[in-house]
């Protein structure tokens with residue numbers, strides 16, 4: 065269907081750089097999630113792709129065609145706004161039909177398309193309702209149908225599920241994923257929920273302060289974060305400060321070997337990478353356990369006062385205050401924001417080296 | 419009016435007992451203004467109507483519609499009434515034509531010029547009508563500033579609107595621009611940016627945007643504005659008095675002249691009652707629009 069390219073985009077509002085220099089290619093039929101903390105410029109990028117803001121620098125291309133200066137009404141993009149932005153003076157069907165009517169499509173055809181779009185989002189019988197008679201989730205689906213019915217080349221969604229409850233959000237997320245797959249529509253999706261990004265995306269773009277931190281597939285993003293920020297932002301992560309000397313870490317619990325120059329570093333360890341075993345001689349003690357059913361999360365106080373989270377199998381039985389020993393089967397070493405090495409300490413083997 | 423119909427907008431029914439209690443407090447709160455209204459407005463209205471319907475003759479008090487009959491069969495009175503209605507209609511149309519674009523600009527423009535335009539649009543509000551009237555005479559009156567400029571560059575004088583119906587029209591439109599614009603901007607505030615952007619995204623250009631999205635959403639606000647301006651223009655006095663034609667004349671000056679120069683008190687009151695009835699019609703329309711507006715907002 066279509067391909068979207070952002071080339072060295074920059075945007076400032078009132079003299080402050082909101083987007084610094086961003087380049088991104090969204091491939092045909094791909095779903096890319098923009099993920100980042102509040103104010104990182106996600107909406108701004110999306111609005112530039114939709115034509116609601118004009119970038120100060122760089123170019124936006126759709127299928128190789130420069131659309132940077134083309135207004136939204138002439139762009140082959142469809143946007144779903146966070147606030148639904150349905151038109152309350154029209155019925156549900158009229159909301160969806162509006163764009164088709166502007167295109168002077170024959171009435172019969174419009175009716176068919178509207179019915180099809182309503183069917184697609186599971187609201188087949190709701191065409192004659194007023195917008196305000198719908199629930200939040202239904203309104204959101206109408207907004208999605210309204211964007212889809214115009215068959216945009218690029219679908220843009222700005223936190224479309226943010227105002228919904230967890231259950232509905234997961235449900236709509238799956239529906240959206242199905243529809244997007246079925247239609248093969250190129251999609252740029254903004255969210256600040258990492259679970260949403262991990263569940264939906266073909267690729268995730270993590271943004272911070274108007275710059276791209278990392279672009280990767282969800283599993284890569286989780287398993288191989290490239291920067292300190294991504295490591296802390298996606299999923300939960302234990303960060304342990306220590307010094308490297310002669311290729312060895314001086315941490316009391318996690319001694320690793322990596323060919324890293326001497327100096328202070330941080331060891332980043334996922335909770336599920338930590339193996340907890342009871343050991344009477346250890347100085348680390350269980351602070352608290354939380355049973356999530358599928359796993360047990362254990363907070364452990366180390367001798368130096370830092371607290372580590374570890375994820376254990378549901379059968380684990382640990383008492384508060386019990387001494388335990390810890391080992392990690394995967395550690396990433398960061399210095400400042402930069403990743404130095406990926407280490408699997410069991411084999412004491414260096415995986416990557418920057 | 420509102421675009422974002424969120425699920426919690428449904429009306430919940432509170433307990434009946436609680437409602438009654440609240441109703442009583444409400445009644446107490448409105449009782450003072452209602453009493454003032456009765457004393458200063460309602461009573462004089464009925465008093466005035468009474469004075470037009472009952473005449474003290476030699477044979478005691480007599481009931482009759484003769485003063486209304488007199489008004490409605492008098493060609494001069496009728497042409498005054500028509501002139502007033504016509505001026506009001508033209509003013510309302512011109513006001514909408516000037517203020518709607520202005521309000522749209524103020525609502526949607528993001529530039530710094532918008533603040534300046536807003537200031538300029540509100541400026542007439544701070545100029546008293548009398549001063550405005552004389553300023554207009556000095557500029558577009560006979561041998562006014564415009565004529566002087568035209569004369570200086572060798573062009574013929576303008577056909578001055580002073581002492582024609584266009585005199586008060588120009589003055590009234592100018593005088594009412596700020597309030598009309600403000601009310602329209604307030605109405606446009608109910609149209610969310612996202613609703614407009616979504617329409618543009620669907621392919622609506624300027625005109626389609628205005629016609630299908632913006633106007634329907636501010637329809638009620640426009641009715642409120644319209645009835646409000648009609649009310650204030652219909653009963654205007656100063657500008658028609660100073661700038662308007664002598665014959666036919668607008669209702670304001672007409673009443674005043676009938677009262678203080680012709681000294682026909684009963685006729686003046688009759689004219690006032692007729693003016694009042696027409697205004698009350700618009701007033702009812704105004705109240706209805708506001709009520710509808712509220713309903714739509716819920």
Ligand SMILES: Nc1ncnc2c1ncn2[C@@H]1O[C@H](COP(=O)(O)OP(=O)(O)OP(=O)(O)O)[C@@H](O)[C@H]1O
Nearest residue numbers: 077078082100101102103104105106107108109256
């Ligand atoms: N129209 C504007 N004028 C001035 N500053 C703006 C404007 N729009 C956005 N900004 C600024 O740009 C920055 C990024 O905004 P943006 O809306 O893109 O953030 P976001 O990543 O979408 O955040 P959120 O998750 O809270 O929606 C913010 O600091 C914001 O203050």
Ligand SMILES: [Mg+2]
Nearest residue numbers: 106107108222
């Ligand atoms: Mg945003």
